[in-house]
Amino acid sequence: MDRFLRDETLVSKTLHPNQHAYQAGKSVETALHQLMVRVEKALDQQEVALGVFLDKEGAFNSTSYDFMCVALARHGVERTIVRWVKATLEGRWATAMLGNLSRSVAVSRGCPQGGVLSPLLWCLVVDELLARLSEGGVHAQGYADDICLLVVGKFLNTVSGLIQWALGAVEAWCDGLGLSVNPDKTGLVAFMRKRKLPGFFEPRLFGRVLQRSMSVEYLGVILDSRLTWREHVDAKVRKAHNSLWACRTAGGAVWGLGPRVVHWLYVSVIRPSVTFASLVWWPGCQRASAKKKLSRIQRLACLGITGAVCTTPTRAMEALVCLPPLELVVQ
Numbered sequence: 001m002d003r004f005l006r007d008e009t010l011v012s013k014t015l016h017p018n019q020h021a022y023q024a025g026k027s028v029e030t031a032l033h034q035l036m037v038r039v040e041k042a043l044d045q046q047e048v049a050l051g052v053f054l055d056k057e058g059a060f061n062s063t064s065y066d067f068m069c070v071a072l073a074r075h076g077v078e079r080t081i082v083r084w085v086k087a088t089l090e091g092r093w094a095t096a097m098l099g100n101l102s103r104s105v106a107v108s109r110g111c112p113q114g115g116v117l118s119p120l121l122w123c124l125v126v127d128e129l130l131a132r133l134s135e136g137g138v139h140a141q142g143y144a145d146d147i148c149l150l151v152v153g154k155f156l157n158t159v160s161g162l163i164q165w166a167l168g169a170v171e172a173w174c175d176g177l178g179l180s181v182n183p184d185k186t187g188l189v190a191f192m193r194k195r196k197l198p199g200f201f202e203p204r205l206f207g208r209v210l211q212r213s214m215s216v217e218y219l220g221v222i223l224d225s226r227l228t229w230r231e232h233v234d235a236k237v238r239k240a241h242n243s244l245w246a247c248r249t250a251g252g253a254v255w256g257l258g259p260r261v262v263h264w265l266y267v268s269v270i271r272p273s274v275t276f277a278s279l280v281w282w283p284g285c286q287r288a289s290a291k292k293k294l295s296r297i298q299r300l301a302c303l304g305i306t307g308a309v310c311t312t313p314t315r316a317m318e319a320l321v322c323l324p325p326l327e328l329v330v331q
Helices: 002-007 028-044 065-074 079-090 118-135 156-177 230-248 259-274 278-286 288-306 314-320 326-330
Strands: 048-055 093-098 101-106 139-143 146-153 187-191 215-218 221-224
Touching (some): 028 048, 028 139, 028 146, 028 187, 028 278, 048 215, 118 146, 187 215, 187 221, 221 230, 230 259, 230 278, 230 288, 259 288, 278 288, 278 326
Antiparallel strands (some): 048 146, 048 187, 093 101
């Protein structure tokens, strides 16, 4: 059914182009690239890009069946298929057991966890919100239940006002569907080169004032207000350092993990975690300090692979095990 809806029904009326989850040819990197292109352009033109990063609470578990069916019908799905989907969703029971006791209740809302059709149903539901915000002049994009709102302009009071309107639209949409957004987990970042914020006022979401922060984590990447990428590089280096030391403690000179296994762990597990989404943050590794931090990570990996003494040059070990410098891999 999922393949039929994607290949037949949704061909004539596709999903919003700013949706990047569960679609062929789109991924986390396409979502981050689309966002960073707008932010970098705003910084180059001396403008302000105000971003709000929302996280829906229980989006897949709290969506009503009726709204899923309305979303299907809005995209031209046949009535028979809509009724079939609703019947499939309504006929579910959840059972909890503790010892000899058991309790079963009928599931009244939400997409089945692990269901093939569940991601598409949520994308159809949230498609209305993205279209409404885009028509109002706000760049809205989503990846599953992670939604980003971005407004670019030269005057902070205008930008703040437009963000407040967008948050009001999000509130109205959530109230209509019975969903919620946690203001404490909502990030507000002003991407700009200036130090002062004349005319800026902090917007409200569900009656709570959103506090502006200097950085936010979005889709596994830490975005700072000046796009220096220092925090992201430090976080990746710290995580890789801990993983490499865990590998080092699992073997010694004559026991434990062999050179081939350590090499495989670094190339297939640790290095991909460092270079994740490097499509957007690679300028951050151009600084000498970032190159030095990345070099230390690869040096630790080379020492674990070769078992060489601590005074062995890093470039020599990289040549021996055929590992290019990590900053070049990122680029």
